[in-house]
Amino acid sequence: MAAIISSNTPILIVLVLLFSAYLLPIFSKKRYKIVKWLTVVSESVLVIGGIYLAWKVLTTGQFNYILGGWEPPWGLELTIDPLSVFFIITVGLISLPIAIYSLPNMACQVHGERRAGWFFTLFLLHIAGLCGMAFSRDLFNLYVFIEVTTISAVALVAADNSAASIEAAFKYLIMATLGSGFILAGIGIMYIITGNLNMIFVRRELALVWTDYPHALWIACSFFLVGFGIKSAVFPLHSWLPDAHSAAVTPASALLSGLAVKGFIIGLIKVLYIAIGVDIFTALGISTLLRILGMISLIAGSIFALSQHQLKRRLAFSTIAQLGYVFLGLGIGNEAAISGALFHIISHGLIKSVLFLAAGSIISQSGETEISQLAGIGKKMPYTMGAFTAASLAMIGIPLFSGFVGKWNMILGSLESANWLAAIVIIVGSLLAAGYLLPIVRTAYFETGNTANIKEVSRSQLIPVLVLAAFIIIFGCFPSYILELTRQAATMLLFN
Amino acid sequence: MLDFVLKSVVTVLIPFIQMFGLYVIFHGALSPGGSFAGGMILGLGFIALNVVFGLEKGQEKFSDEMAGFLVSLGPIWYGSIGLVGILRGANFLVNKDSGLPMGEPGTLISGGMISLITLGIGIKVASTIVTLFNALTEEE
C-alpha cells in the first residue's frame, strides 16, 4: 500500500482533491460537518504530498509519471520537476489556511450550508485545477485544467450572489473565456506547426522547424501572451480583476488574488519556457514584450492602487502591480531574475492572502470598507492588524520579510543583464507599494476613530492569518529551501 | 388541441430518443458518436419531457435529487475505474494492464474499461444537462 501511494503520489494529490470535490455536494445536503472535514483532510493531503514530492525532487531529481501506460507523445504524463513541485507547495501552504479560515462562517457568508458545500466543492476544484496545471506537461491538458480553474474561479466570485459579485463574475467569465480562446488558438498553431502536444516534443520539433514559420510562431506566442495575460491581469488586460477580487467573498478573493492569477503565470512559464524554449521566444522579441508589460503593469497598477479609497479595491489593484514584478522577472530571463520571480510568486501569494483575509476580518468586524474609516482599528484588532502590517512591510520589500528575497533576486538579475531601467522600476514599485499600503497601517494604528464596538475575530479565523503571516517572516529569514527550488526551476527552464 | 398533439407525439417519441441516446453512447466505440453526444441526446429527451409536461411531471421521472446525485457519481465512477490500474500496481487509468476483460476487438463489448467509462460519462452528461435546464427554468 505504501509503495502504491509513494509511486503514485502526484496523481493521488490531484485525485484526492477531485474526489473530495465530487463527494462534497452529496454530503452538503445533510452532513455539513463531513464537508468541513473532507475539505481540511484533502488540503492536508495536498500539503503533505507537496512536501514529500519536493523532498523527492531535491534528493533524486525530477521524474515523470506516465498516465494510462502510454508513452509520452501518445499518452499523457505528469511532470514532477522543481517548477511544479514549487507551485504545489505554494498552493498547499496558501490554500490550507484559507480553507481553515473560511470554514467557520462560510455557511453564513454564502447564505446556507448547502451553498457552502458547493462553495467548498468549487474551492477544491480550483485547487485541483491549479495542481493539475502545475503537473501538466501536455498543452491541451494544460488548457483543460485552465478551464477548470477559470470556471471555478468565476463561480467563487459569484458565490456571494450580491449584485456586484454577479456582475463582476460575468465580466470575469467573458474576459477569461476570451483568454482561453486565445490560448487554445495558440495551442492550435503550435500543433499545426509541430504535430505534437507534449511540451518536450513540441520544443524538440520547434528547434528544427521554427525558422520556416517565424510569423506564425510569433502570433502563437502573442496569443499565449494575450490569453495568459488576460487571466493573470497584466496591465492593459486587467479590467476584470479589481471588480472580481473586491466583490468576492473574503476567502475567495484571498484565493484568487493569492493563487489563481499565479497559476496562470505558471501556465505561461510552462508554455513559453518549456514548450517554445527560451532561445526561440527571445529571438522573436517576446521577452522584451514581457518586460515592457511587466513594467507598465507594475507602475500603472501601483498608481491605480494609490487612487483607490476602498480597502479591498486597493488590494486588488496592488495584485496587478505585484504581478508586474513576476512578468518583469520572466522577461529579464536570467537565472537570478527567474528564480526571483518564482520566489515572488510564493511570497506574494502569502502576502496577498494575509492582506485579503485580514481585510475581510476587519470589514466583517467593523462593517467599514473605506480606508479612512479604519482609524484606530489597530488597537481593537491587534493580531489581525499585526499580520496586516507584517504583510505590508513584506510587500514593500523590507529585509527579513519574504517580499525582499524575490525583489533582491530580480534586481540582481536585472543588473546582471545590465538592465538598469528594470532595476529602477522594481525599486520605484516598492516605493509605490509603501505609498499605498503604509497609509492603511498608519490610519489603523496611529489615528483615533470610533472603534467602540469592534472586537478581535474568533480564534479559528485568527490563527490561519497568523500562520500565513508567520510564513512570510519565516520565508524572509530562512528562504534557502524555497530559493533552492526556485533556482533549480530556473536552471531547468533555461538550460534543459 | 395543439397541446394534445404535442403531448402525444412526445410521449411516443421520448422512448425512441432515449434509445437513440443509449445507442449513440454504446456504439461510440464502433461508429461516430460517443458518450457526450449520446448523453446529450439522453438528457434532451428528459428536457423534452419537462418542457411539454411541466417540471412536476418531469421530476417524477427523473428527480432533481437523482440528477444531482448522478452528476457527482459520473466522475466518481470514472475515477474509480481509473484507480483499478493503481491497485493492480500499474499507473492511473491504464486499460490494458488493469485486468479488465478486453473482449473481442471491434465488437460492441470490447476495450476493457472503455464501455464502462463511456456509460459513466453518458449518464453524467445526461444528468448534467437536465440539472442545468431545471436550474435555469426554476422560478425565483
Place this chain on the structure above:
Amino acid sequence: MRNKNMTHRTILRRVFSVILLILSLYIIILGVIELPPYGAPDNPVHNYVAQRYIEDALEDTGVLNMVTAIIVDYRAYDTLIETTVLFTAIMAVMITLKKDPSKN
C-alpha cells in the same frame, strides 16, 4: 441626451474595434499563410504520433473508432478533467442560481 451620447460612443467604439480587428486580422493572416498547406498528407500534423494512433488503435484498445480510443484510453486523463469541467460548471450554476432549501 444621454441616449444620444451613448449611441455616439457606441458608434465610435464599433469603428475603433473594426479598425483594430482588421489590423490584427491582417497580421494574423500574414502569419497563417505561412502554415503548412491545408490538406496535404505530409503536413507535420500527420506525423508519427498520428500514425501510431491510426495503426495501433485497434490492437491497443480494441475499438474501431480511433477518436473514442483517444478520448477514453490514450488521453483518458483529459477526459476525466473534462467531465470535471462539466461538473465545475454545474456546481457554478448551482451556486449562482439556487437558494438553500434548508434556509427560509
Place this chain on the structure above:
Amino acid sequence: MSGNILIFTILTGISGGIITALIPKKADKQRKVVTLITTLLTAVFVWLQIPSALQGSAPVIYGSIGTMHWRLQPDPLGIIFAVIASTLWVVTAVYSFGYMKHSEYQRNFYTFYLFSLAVTMGIALSANLFLLYVFYELLTFTTYPLVIHYRNEESLKAGNRYILYSLVGAGFILAALVTTAIWTGGNLNFSTVPLLTNIGKKPGIVFVLIAFIIGFGVKAAVMPIHRWLPAAMVAPTPVSALLHAVSVVYSGVYGILRVVYSVFGHELMGQLNLSNGLLLIASFTILVGVFIATKQDVLKRRLAYHTISQLSYILLGAFTLQPWGLTGAILHMISYSMLKVTLFFCAGIIAEQTGETKVSRMTGVGWALPKTMTAFGIASLGMIGMLPLNTFWSKYYLMKGSTAGGKWPFALVLIGSGIINAVCFIPTVVTAFRGEKVRSNAEQGGNVTLMLAPTLVLATAALFIGLWPGVVWPGVEAVVNWFF
C-alpha cells in the same frame, strides 16, 4: 562565550522591547525598570567588547539569508559607533523617565525605543554591507512610531516625509548594493581590505558611489536631501535628541564612512577624483546649515539645522581621504554626539519647565534654570570649538586633514563655520542670563532631577574628554590604523 555577547547585544534590545510591549498599559514603573535594565545591559555588552574589537580579534557570527551571507563582528569603527549609541541610550532613557512622565502612549514609546536600540546595535556591529543595509532599512520602521509620537497632523506629516525620504534612500542603496554584490561575486564582508579594491575603475562605479552616498546621505541629512530632519523635530525631545542627533543621523554618517573606507577604500576613492566634489557638498551643507540655524527662532529647529551642519563636519573629515581627516571625523563623531544631546536635553528642559520654545522669548530663562543654562553654555562653546572642550580636538584634526591633502580652503570653511556657530549660540546664552530675575527657580522636583542629571553628566563628560583627549585616542587610532 564572546560570540554570545555579540548576539546578546542585539537580542537584549529586541527582547526588552517585546517585554515592554507586553507589560500592561498602567504599569509605568515596571516598564521603566525594564527599559533601564535593557539599555544598561546593552551598554555593558558593548563596553565588554571594546578591547577585542580594537585589536581586530572580535568574535564572528555569520549565516545566510537565501543566497546572501551576513556576518556580525565589531571592528574599531563599528565598536566606536556602538559605544556612542549604547551609552547615550542609557543616558537618554534616564532623561525620558523624567520628560515622558505625563505623556501619552508611553508603552509605544519605550517599546520602539528599545527596538531602535537593537537595530542601531545591529548597524554598528554588522561586518557585512548586506546586513548593514538590512538593519538600516529596519531602523526606518522602528523609529517611525517615535517620530509620530504625538499623533497630531504635524507629526503624521513629518512621519510621512521621514518614511518617504528613507525609503527612497534605501532604494538607492539597494541598487548600489546589488551592483556591488555582482562585482564582488556576492562577497560583501568588511575587512581591512576594501571590497572593491580588486575591481578597479569599472564603468558605472561612480554611479554606484553616488547612489550609496545619496542613500546614506538621506539619513545623514546632507544638504539637498535634508528636509525630513527639521520636520521630524515634532517628536518628543528624547527622541529628537537621540534619534536625530545620534542614532538615525549617525547611522547615515556611519554608512557613508563604511562606503568610503570599507567598500571603496581611500585608494580607489582617490583614483575616482570625486573627493573635491564631495568635499564641496559637505562644506556647502556645513555653511548653509548653520546659517539657516541662526535664522531660526524656535530653539529645536535651530538645533535641527545645526545638526545638519555638524554632521557634515564628519563627512568632510571622511571625504578628505587623509588619516588626519579620518581622525578628526571619528573624534568629532564622539564629541559632537555628547554636546548635541546636551543641547537637546537643555532645550527639552526649557520647554517643559518654562514653556518657552522660541529663542527670542528666553530672556531671563537662565535665572530660572541656572544649571541647565550652564550646561547649554558649555555645549555652545563646544559647538564653536573652544579649547577646553572635546570638539576643539576634532576640529583641529579636521583642519589638519584638510591642509594635509592640500585642500586648505576647506580649513577656512571650518573656521568660518565656527564663527557662525558663535553667532548662533552665544546670543542665546547671553539672552538667557540677561534681564531681571523675574522667573522663579524651576529646577525643582523629581522630574527635573531625572532630566537634569543626564544633561550635566554629559556636559561634564564633554569637558573631561576635552581636557584629556587621550581617553578616546586608542579607539580613534585603531580606526585610522584599520583603514590606512
Place this chain on the structure above:
Amino acid sequence: MILGTGDLIMMIFFAILIIIALCVTFVQDLLYVVIIFGVYSLIMALLWLHLNSPDLAITEAAAGIGVTTLMITLIRRTVRREN
C-alpha cells in the same frame, strides 16, 4: 493548389458562417439571434462532417440543440416573459 468541389462547398459554408456571425451583431431581436445561432451550429455540424469528423458533427449538433434550447428558455424566462 487545386480546388475541388469539396473545397468550393467548404468555401460556401464559410461564407454562410461569416454572414451569420455578422448577423448576430446587427439583428436586434434576441430570439432571432438565438435561432440564427442555432443555424450557425447546424452549419458547423455539416462542416465537421465535411471535414471528416463525424464524431464532432454529432456532438456539435447535440450541443448546439442543447445550447439553443437553453438560450431560448432563458429568453422566454427573461426578456420575453410578457409575451
Place this chain on the structure above:
Amino acid sequence: MQTIIAKLITNYPYVGAFILFGIGCFTIIVNSNLLKKLIGINIMESSIFLLFIAASNIHGGTAPILDPTNPEAVYINPVTTALMLTGIVVSLSVTALALALIIKLYRLYGSMDAHVIFMKRNEVQNSGSHNQQ
C-alpha cells in the same frame, strides 16, 4: 503578391477560421447585450475548433473510424477530433455558467444590457455613498 494570394487560397480554412475568430471577438467587444456577448464567445471558440479540425484533414481522406473492408483508406488525424470533443464540452460548460449568470443579473437588475446594468449599478453606488454621508 501572387504567391501570397496563392497561399491564402491554399490555406483558406485557416484564414476563414481566423476571420470567424475576429468576428467573434468583435461581437464580444461591440455588443452590449450579454446574450450576444455569449454567442460571440461561442462563435470564437467554434472558429478555433475549425482551425484544429481543418489542420487534421487530408484531401481525399476518410474519417478516422477503422474500416476493415477498405485497407487502402487514408485516415485523417484523429487527435484533433478527440481534442475538440473536449473543447465543445468546455465551451458548453462556459455557456451554461454564463446563462446562469445572465439570468441572475436579469433578476437583480431587470436588464440584459451591459450599459443599463452599469448605469444602474453606479446609481446604486452613488446613492449608497450619499446615505453614508
